[in-house]
Amino acid sequence: MPEAPEVQNVITYLADQLQDAKIVDARILHPKLAANLPVDAFCTMLKNQHFRKFERLGKYLHFQLDDLDLIAHLRMEGKFLILDSMADVDALDPVKDRKHIHALFTLEDGRVLCYKDTRKFGRMYLYPKAANWQALPVLANVGKDALDPSLTAQELLEKGKKRKIPVKTFLLDQKAIAGIGNIYADEILFHAGISPATPACHLDLEDWTRILDATRALLNRAIELGGTTIRSFSYGDGHAGSFQNELAVHGKDKEDLCKNCQGKIVQTRINGRSTWYCPNCQQEK
DNA sequence: CAGTTCGCCTGGGGGC
DNA sequence: TGCCCCCAGGCGAACT
Numbered sequence: 001m002p003e004a005p006e007v008q009n010v011i012t013y014l015a016d017q018l019q020d021a022k023i024v025d026a027r028i029l030h031p032k033l034a035a036n037l038p039v040d041a042f043c044t045m046l047k048n049q050h051f052r053k054f055e056r057l058g059k060y061l062h063f064q065l066d067d068l069d070l071i072a073h074l075r076m077e078g079k080f081l082i083l084d085s086m087a088d089v090d091a092l093d094p095v096k097d098r099k100h101i102h103a104l105f106t107l108e109d110g111r112v113l114c115y116k117d118t119r120k121f122g123r124m125y126l127y128p129k130a131a132n133w134q135a136l137p138v139l140a141n142v143g144k145d146a147l148d149p150s151l152t153a154q155e156l157l158e159k160g161k162k163r164k165i166p167v168k169t170f171l172l173d174q175k176a177i178a179g180i181g182n183i184y185a186d187e188i189l190f191h192a193g194i195s196p197a198t199p200a201c202h203l204d205l206e207d208w209t210r211i212l213d214a215t216r217a218l219l220n221r222a223i224e225l226g227g228t229t230i231r232s233f234s235y236g237d238g239h240a241g242s243f244q245n246e247l248a249v250h251g252k253d254k255e256d257l258c259k260n261c262q263g264k265i266v267q268t269r270i271n272g273r274s275t276w277y278c279p280n281c282q283q284e285k
Numbered sequence: 286c287a288g289t290t291c292g293c294c295t296g297g298g299g300g301c
Numbered sequence: 302t303g304c305c306c307c308c309a310g311g312c313g314a315a316c317t
Contacts, residue, residue: 001310032293059311075311076294100295119294121311141313165288174312182310271289273310 002074004146004179005222006229007059009241010080014061015054017082022050022108023065030102033115035123036138042126046070046105055133058142058178062133069133071125072115078122079235081114089114146179146215153208160200160208167203168196169271171211180215183228186250186276188214195284196275197268202285221246249276 002010026046028034034042045068053064063070072078081101083089089112092098103115103124115122125138133139144151159176160167170176171185180188189196191214194207203211222228226241230251235241248258252265258278267276 073311076309117294118296119310121294123312163287169288172311 001076001181001183002078002227003059003181003184004056005184005219005243006227006235006241007056007061007074007179008223009227010074010235011054011056011061013235014051014063014080018051018054018107018113020050020052021111021113023047023105023113024108025104025106027104028102029104030117030120032120033102033117033122033124034126036125036127042124045126056179057134057139057145058174059181060139060142064129064133067129069127069130069136071127071133071136071138073123074117075121075123076119078115078117081116083112083114085110086112088112141175142178143175144178146177147219151177151212153205153212156208156212157203157205160203163200165200166196166270167194167198167200167211168273168275170200172271172273177215179219182273182275183230183247183250184215184218184222187218187248189282190249190277191218193281193283195279195282196270196277198285207285249278252276 023046026043028039028043031039049065049068051063051065055062059073061072086106089098089101089104097116100118101114101116102120105113107113127136130136156177160170163170168185168189171180171188172182186196188211192207192210194203194211222243225243225246226239228243228247229235229240230244249265254264256265257263258265258281261278261280263278263280265276266279267274269275
């Protein structure tokens, strides 16, 4: 599932490919994808707009067009593909690929920006251009980005104080800190040496400092390596990231040992989410 | 208000 | 091999 590092790689790739590209035709094939407008209005509005800016907040992608803000969330396995022509779209395997393409944006140069999403969980939102896109309604429950330089351990301490939920659940709360998903939450807590089950309100400033430091180090490293491509998530064009090779705990099985203590990595469930950790290096408080 | 559960989806994996 | 069932997972809505 795409988290901040994967979304950052997607937005960087799209910026490289689509800067100032003009949409000449838009089609939405799965009505729920256009989450805040009827499909017809959504498609009509996109026509003749150019891609001007490409940004990310948490796991959301933001495209600034001439007169509109387009916001997308890939959820579990949404992906953007850029094909050279509509003929290439028609040439896709109808069952494996074509049926999972739910949006087609034809560009002036003939290329087609396709949105593909097997599980249909992803969503797109379209708004008249706002003075501050980060204040748009769809982002009302999104807090500071995990890589926002202004985010401090003190802020996390203040927020965490009021929460009895496990720290892992806190890290997954996009309002508390945006962009962390199940994979990086496990990795961050391993590197910070904190048990994922520890109630958020038990952590002190030093703990939050280690969490924030680990968050920055891991997310930046993952961005450098092109993100994590395992199981369900891959980029649309077939290229892969390589951060999965550096995962210390997430998704490990019984034979894999802790990098620090050579002890066994344990898999458990926290608030319904699969969770991996080293009980020896990550003691509960 | 904080926390928990449910529903959305589909392919893939486990069980037999 | 084939079939069935269940699970994964982010997020908002509904509920306690």
